[in-house]
Amino acid sequence: MPKMRGNLLNISKLKVVFYTYRGIIKALNGVELWMNKGERLGIVGETGCGKSVTALSIMGLIEQPGEIIEGDILFGDKLLTSMKETSLINIRGKEISMIFQEPNAALNPVMKVGFQIAESIGKVKNKRIGKEVYAEVRRMLEIAGLDWERTINLYPHELSGGMAQRVMIAMALSSNPKLLIADEPTSALDVTIQAQILELLDELVKKFGNAVILITHNMGVAAEFCDKMAVMYAGNMIEYTTTTNIFENPHHPYTRGLLKAVPKIGRTDELQSIPGIVPDLVEPPSGCRFHPRCKHVMDICRKDFPPLVEIKSGHYVACYLYGKEGIKSASS
């Protein structure tokens, strides 16, 4: 049994690979992550860092040509990584729900919106789709800020992006899951609609008390919504702490670089870029995967991968710059 560091979710040493013609993509390289009930965790990082793969692993949705080759995902007291598909079905959509970046692509184009929600409610509650289930559909649509009379009989192509995302939220929260995973839920939306959707999510999650993993590349979205943040780079969790710590006291050189590269209104200092490019995960760099782009690189960084250590209470960093401090605090 893996270590329990959070009372809802514990991921340890998770390794996921994808077998492709180009070679084996080492997408996740020993990801460590944990969270408590009712917490809001933001996972940030650039394209290809493994944010979505982490989410799909939790959902048990890594399929051929992908494979979880190592590590455990513990949800409550259930070890998801050793569960069979037949028992995963009882967790997916019931205890863990997910919403996606392209809400219109996630909905079935030939079924009315109302029926799609009814179907998922029926499945979760083990009820036949009838009056009772449809009453629940109406309630969920209202909760998601939609006029049910107008939307219940629409097809997905008749919805705007914002409305479609509201429908997805209604569907995902209809089972009142313990954990909601939102994978870039607002990236395809305009900023005014993005703000509305984030506000809606905030309100509903407060009301129902669900834990949320919000995956985003937008540091602003994470800052607004999350209590804790995890920064990923090239398949590793490299820094994990409270949102305030990430923004005010970032430790990992990558986190620091990322924050300096984000344009924000009223910023007076010059933007700084991180030299180099994200590595190809078919042949990732040895040791710390960030070392070719890091200005503090040391010999050890090229050889070994730094473990995620607690350098201060509740502040975890995977970087040898903080090695000694980290070891000290871990042993004391």
Added chain:
Amino acid sequence: MQVAKAKEEKKYLISVEHLKKYFAVKQGLFSSAKYVKAVDDISFNIPENSVFGIVGESGSGKTTIGRTILRLIEPISGVIRYLSTDITSLKARELRIFRRKMQIISQDPYNSLHPRKLVKNIIGEGLQIHFKLSSEEIYQRVKDILEQVDLREEHMFRYAHEFSGGQRQRIAVARALVLKPEFLVLDEPTSALDVSVQAVILKMLKSLKRDFSLTYLFITHDLAIIDYMADYMAVMYLGQIMEIGSKNDIFLSPLHPYTLLLLNSIPNPDPRKKKKRALPKGEIPSPIDPPKGCRFHTRCPFIKDKCVKEEPEIREISKGHLVKCHFPLN
């Protein structure tokens, strides 16, 4: 006195007056054609050596403006001036010289480069057309311009698919700059890129502007990027300019409710500044059938009777700061 006056009157590289572009759409087999009013009576000036930002949500007509100014699409009415020349009705042959001076860099670096041409030819083709240079000269110029955008000579013999998104956008920039343009339309040049790469490209564009004394029309949906890049800006909504002025005026004292709400909508990368604030109601209406009166009235939290009935004129509130609203904010 004479000198002071000359300084005050800025020279405009591009002036646009009452520009309109409608696209016809057919909604059914028997219905008569309707129009998407993508750009609906827009006027603005871009001073030489400045960055003019256009910001707006999807469907506001930002991209159409950029393409219409370059005459990649033809306006239905209005005037576009390049310095003192009216280029709105120039014929293709007369337009050629302006085609060289006005270049565009588009959003998607994955589709804007020819997939079956070498980088050398992608960049060199324009040189051949506009300057009729020998192949040695073309080679030299392509090599030089690649250095300017931090690429190397060896990259000349590769295809576009061999590059990352950021590198492709550099190639697109090189292709535009090799013709020694004066005016560049940048249509969301970084929205397909990751933030660390975006920072590199934005910085590069800023320094190239200085080195080549360029004028930019910078189109984006991201106000933070406008803040970083622009000197002047216009806020667009459903084909019209809602507010226009210097960047500092607009950011420090927005006059139009839409501008304010747009600023409110941006998630702030500062966890201590979490706050409840007014957001625009509802969604953007269809540009085929824009709301009567003020186009923003359906989403405006400060709506009054007059807004529904009468379309406001765009008017100057303080020097160079114009707004299209009956009841501008203070």
